[in-house]
Structures are given as C-alpha cells and as structure tokens.
Amino acid sequence: ATGGADGGAHAHSPGTGAHTHDGATVTQGGGDGATGLSITSAGYTLVPSTELVAGRAGELRFQIRDDQRRAVTRFAVVHDKPMHVIMVRRDLSGYRHLHPTMAADGTWSVPITAPEAGPWRMYADFTAVADDGRQVAVVLGADLTASGAYRPRPLPAAATSATVDGFTVGYAGTPEVGKSVPLRFRVTGADGAAAALEPYLGAYGHLVALREGDLGYLHVHPEPVRDGDDVTFWLTAPGPGSYRMFLDFQVGGVVRTAEFTLTVA
Ligand SMILES: [Cu+2]
Structure with a gap:
C-alpha cells in the first residue's frame, strides 16, 4: 500500500484516486x-x-x-x-x-x-x-x-480555518511534496464545542484536494476511525503550488463543505 509518514502503519479505506488496496x-x-x-x-x-x-x-x-x-x-x-x-x-x-x-x-x-x-x-x-x-x-x-461571460475569481488566500453555516472547521498539519502527511481536521459548532460529526461515505468526512493551474486531483486517504474530536486524512502533495481542499462533513443529517486554500512550498 502507499505508505504514510509512519512507514505505512496507518489504515485507510479504499478509495479516492488510484492506489492498491489489495492484490485484486x-x-x-x-x-x-x-x-x-x-x-x-x-x-x-x-x-x-x-x-x-x-x-x-x-x-x-x-x-x-x-x-x-x-x-x-x-x-x-x-x-x-x-x-x-x-x-x-x-x-x-x-x-x-x-x-x-x-x-x-x-x-x-x-x-x-x-x-x-x-x-x-x-x-x-x-x-x-x-x-x-x-x-x-x-x-x-x-x-x-x-457558455456566457466568464469572470474567474482569484483563489482565496491560504488559511487553515474556514467557516460554513455557523460551523468553524480548522486543521493542523503541513503537507509536503512526495510524502504522505496527516491533516487533522476539527469541526466546531456555534457554541464553541466540537460538533457531533456523523459518518459520511464510510468515514467522518470526505476530503478532495485539487491543484490550481491544472486541476489535478490528489490522493487523500481517510482514517476510518476518529482520533478524539479530530478527523484525520493522509494527503500527498505531488508538487509545490497552491491547492484548494474541500472537506465534506455531516452534522444533523446535513452535509456541508468547508473550503481551504493550501500552499505547498
Ligand atoms: Cu462521493
């Protein structure tokens, strides 16, 4: 399997992008x-x-x-x-x-x-x-x-925190080129307490990362279990540049998306 920074000891469910899950x-x-x-x-x-x-x-x-x-x-x-x-x-x-x-x-x-x-x-x-x-x-x-007039928007500035519908979503972790790195996300409700995340698509969230410039789609592997209130994804940046990350999470039966710009040096 594609290894993590820890030498591949992490578990990930099969899925986003192309990687070997098993011999078949x-x-x-x-x-x-x-x-x-x-x-x-x-x-x-x-x-x-x-x-x-x-x-x-x-x-x-x-x-x-x-x-x-x-x-x-x-x-x-x-x-x-x-x-x-x-x-x-x-x-x-x-x-x-x-x-x-x-x-x-x-x-x-x-x-x-x-x-x-x-x-x-x-x-x-x-x-x-x-x-x-x-x-x-x-x-x-x-x-x-x-078709129609296209006015592209500039990519928002890099940030490790985003808000959506009263929820604040932040993450810790620093992606590196060519190395699988954990990103730990936490969703906080309007009351300041950790939100009661519900399983969504077989994990406690679903993360997609796209590269600015060519819209390359990155491999992201979710941890199937939570680490306290945190939800961890393993991300490998294929090269330096800016990326937009989209975290889908579910609370109270509603799926919302938090968006982050990430710059990898
Ligand atoms: Cu899907």
Whole structure:
C-alpha cells in the first residue's frame, strides 16, 4: 500500500484516486501523483453527454466505456457509493460532490445546475470491475462549458480555518511534496464545542484536494476511525503550488463543505 509518514502503519479505506488496496485492484498510473487530468486512463474513457447552461436546471449525463468501446456497468462500491462525481469551475469555485444513478445501459445521471458561466471540470472517481473480476480504481476528468461571460475569481488566500453555516472547521498539519502527511481536521459548532460529526461515505468526512493551474486531483486517504474530536486524512502533495481542499462533513443529517486554500512550498 502507499505508505504514510509512519512507514505505512496507518489504515485507510479504499478509495479516492488510484492506489492498491489489495492484490485484486490495479492502480492507475501508480505512485502518488495527481489524477483526473485525462479523459482516458487505464483503458477507461469518460464520455459526457451534457450541455451545461448557466442558471438553468439540467442533468449531468455520462458513460464510462472500456477499451472495446462498451459502456461499463459493473462498479465496486467504494466510500459507500459506486460512483463519485466532483464538479468545480476551473477557477476552483462552485464545488459540488454528486452521486449519480446508473441506468441499465451504463448511463449515469444526476440533476445539476451550473450557477455561473464558465469552464467546469467534472471528475468521475470510480472502481470498475472488469470481465475477469479485476478491480481498477480510476479518476477521469473532462471539461464542460457553460457558455456566457466568464469572470474567474482569484483563489482565496491560504488559511487553515474556514467557516460554513455557523460551523468553524480548522486543521493542523503541513503537507509536503512526495510524502504522505496527516491533516487533522476539527469541526466546531456555534457554541464553541466540537460538533457531533456523523459518518459520511464510510468515514467522518470526505476530503478532495485539487491543484490550481491544472486541476489535478490528489490522493487523500481517510482514517476510518476518529482520533478524539479530530478527523484525520493522509494527503500527498505531488508538487509545490497552491491547492484548494474541500472537506465534506455531516452534522444533523446535513452535509456541508468547508473550503481551504493550501500552499505547498
Ligand atoms: Cu462521493
């Protein structure tokens, strides 16, 4: 398995991005680089069939096709879902984490509204099951454009604390290039006490990190158990630069997202 700073002693559930969980799972590209930069990888191709119109309710539709152009219909459940879709505008605003449903022909769909015009990036994060039973973890990415005037926003300044709906979320830890480093997140409610986090997608939170400049999708491994009030994720920065991190957490049955800009020297 991809090792932590402690030599790999940490446990992580299978999932985000491409890494080996066991002998039956093939890695995408291997190593701890960024993924999601390509529409085809490991023999699988993302085929979107969606027209985004800013401000209008629509539907995100796509298929995953194999190297024989057949729509894939067998997927392993990872982090409680067979398919995870991340959408973000290319200026890293407008983050969404969606769980589409699949029709019998392998077409995935989920309602979506692009609130603003511009180029949007979609990521399909999944583990396909091949004919011979092999499991292949892949993250594919494609651009979808909502036509209209695009005014990109500058990336917010780096910070280790963020607020959302009265919750304050902070983290401790300093990511390093090429090394798996723990980030310990804590969610505090309006009363100043630690929030009562509920399990979400098989852990006490779900973290996605995207790189500014090319929107590379980073590998993040959650710890399945909490450390007191903290929720720990292991993150490997593939290189120096700025990243936007999105932490989804659930309290009182509601999922919220805290966003942080991270600069790795
Ligand atoms: Cu998901």
